[in-house]
Amino acid sequence: MAGHKEINMKVKIDKNKCTGCAACEAVCPEVFVMKNGKATVKKVTTNAKCAKNAADFCPVQAISVS
Numbered sequence: 001m002a003g004h005k006e007i008n009m010k011v012k013i014d015k016n017k018c019t020g021c022a023a024c025e026a027v028c029p030e031v032f033v034m035k036n037g038k039a040t041v042k043k044v045t046t047n048a049k050c051a052k053n054a055a056d057f058c059p060v061q062a063i064s065v066s
């Protein structure tokens with residue numbers, strides 16, 4: 001529903017696509033953190049907008065937010 005927080009957000013990172021550029025972490029550090037040269041999901045928050053922004057910034061479309 002518009003205006004409601006997406007509490008059931010799912011964030012996935014395709015580690016085969018991820019190049020480790022760290023853009024997602026820079027854009028949305030509350031959700032993404034780099035580990036061993038790859039992005040990982042630190043915490044799924046209610047901030048879907050933040051995660052979606054990071055997905056838009058990912059140069060290889062490795063992030064999916066649903």
Ligand code: SF4
Binds near residue numbers: 019023062
């Ligand atoms: S922005 Fe994409 S390619 Fe870059 S670290 Fe994040 S998931 Fe990997």
